[in-house]
Amino acid sequence: MVRRQQTWLVSVDLPIEADSPAEAVQRFWSYVRELGPDELPAFVWPTGDELAMQAYVAGEPHDLDPED
Numbered sequence: 905m906v907r908r909q910q911t912w913l914v915s916v917d918l919p920i921e922a923d924s925p926a927e928a929v930q931r932f933w934s935y936v937r938e939l940g941p942d943e944l945p946a947f948v949w950p951t952g953d954e955l956a957m958q959a960y961v962a963g964e965p966h967d968l969d970p971e972d
Contacts, residue, residue: 911951916944 918935922928936944942962949957959968 912948913951913954915947917947918944 916936918932920928920931920935922931945959945961945966945968947957947959949955959966
């Protein structure tokens with residue numbers, strides 16, 4: 905039996921202060937390179953089910969609850 909692959913959406917959201925959209929994009933990629941997967945959370949969810957969004961850090965599920 906062949907298992908059908910699922911489509912996932914993966915997002916990295918960073919609030920960036922900049923003087924222009926081009927500068928914001930440049931700073932975004934700088935932060936991504938600097939922080940990398942060990943520090944920067946990525947959010948993943950199956951297409952069509954945004955409520956199932958889960959944060960991952962360093963390839964592992966991570967609870968980003970500010971109370972913890």
